[in-house]
Amino acid sequence: MAKTAQEKADLKAEKLYEKTHKKKYRTRPGDMLFNLINYLIFILFTVACIFPFYYLFINTISDNDLVVKGVINFIPRGLHLDNYKSLLNVSDLSNAFLVSVGRTLLGTAFMVAASAFVGYLVTKQEMWGRKFWYRFLIITMYFNAGLIPWFLNMQMLGLTNTFWAYIIPGIVAPYNIILVKTYIESIPAELEESAQIDGATHMVIFRKIIWPLSKPILATIAIFGAVGHWNSFTDSLILMQSAPTLYTLQHRLYIYLNTASNLSALMESGGQVSDAVLKSALSAKVIKYTISMVTVIPILVVYPFMQRYFEKGIMLGAVKG
Structure with missing residues (x-):
């Protein structure tokens, strides 16, 4: 009987902890907006860092005449090595x-x-x-x-x-x-x-x-x-x-x-x-x-x-x- 009471007490304490824990770390709209802005900034920064290398690469494998004209910006054309x-x-x-x-x-x-x-x-x-x-x-x-x-x-x-x-x-x-x-x-x-x-x-x-x-x-x-x-x-x-x-x-x-x-x-x-x-x-x-x-x-x-x-x-x- 004492064991059952102890188990009930532990279960009650666990539920209370989960309730307070979820309430404490509940994501608010302001937090979601802040995280979204952070993700967007880091994605843009990553693209800005990677794009120069990508631009160089697609211009080296594209048709040379098109490269000279400056029309190769995002998608390679006339692929060759x-x-x-x-x-x-x-x-x-x-x-x-x-x-x-x-x-x-x-x-x-x-x-x-x-x-x-x-x-x-x-x-x-x-x-x-x-x-x-x-x-x-x-x-x-x-x-x-x-x-x-x-x-x-x-x-x-x-x-x-x-x-x-x-x-x-x-x-x-x-x-x-x-x-x-x-x-x-x-x-x-x-x-x-x-x-x-x-x-x-x-x-x-x-x-x-x-x-x-x-x-x-x-x-x-x-x-x-x-x-x-x-x-x-x-x-x-x-x-x-x-x-x-x-x-x-x-x-x-x-x-x-x-x-x-x-x-x-x-x-x-x-x-x-x-x-x-x-x-x-x-x-x-x-x-x-x-x-x-x-x-x-x-x-x-x-x-x-x-x-x-x-x-x-x-x-x-x-x-x-």
Whole structure:
């Protein structure tokens, strides 16, 4: 009898909880309107972000004459893949692609390794001049000499017209070092202390404990570095003036963009343009779209696989200041 009474009391309490719970979280018309507006804003923002890539893609697979006339806006027409095949015949484009891939892989690898090691060093209290070197790194984020002194410095170091001009200047990245340092400080100190008791050196601790546990933040800065190297073209434009074989893919895209823009401005001003030059201008416009799509594809393919590390690393790296 007591059990039955207890069950009734529990059932009554459960119904009361459900009643108050539903009443508390009942959706009101104002909430529905607010959610609807939020959804609409985010949908429009998503479309605004995706549409440029979609526009590029449909213009690369549509009839080239229609693309030149500017009639391809939403739906592709005259589907073909000849533009992507024709890229193989564009002079020095494959070499520019290899240069971009090489600088991205090597530059990112060196930057991640240096950021991880320096970030670990500046967490050690026994490091000589730790505060000075750390503050010196931070100062470089806010002050620089400018473009001309930078070029003169690269010239005096013998880095102009060489591939290493893409790699060496970006090895030390102060912002990434700060992220790694903050992340390492969030790792329990007991792990390192137990390894020190067992006789492990700092290098062993870094290689067997810190490096494996820091994969999320290292993946995060790897994304930063890879995107920066892949999209960079100003260093190629300024430093590789006498070495066209070291032009990056973005630099080649910049050249085609200027070619199409200059010829378009000439035609609009009423200048006389031969059929051959006009044909090359039209080809440059189509190639510009195609190369733009090719330069975007690697980042679009890689980012989804790195996103989970990116979110985890950037959040944990921001816990401490």
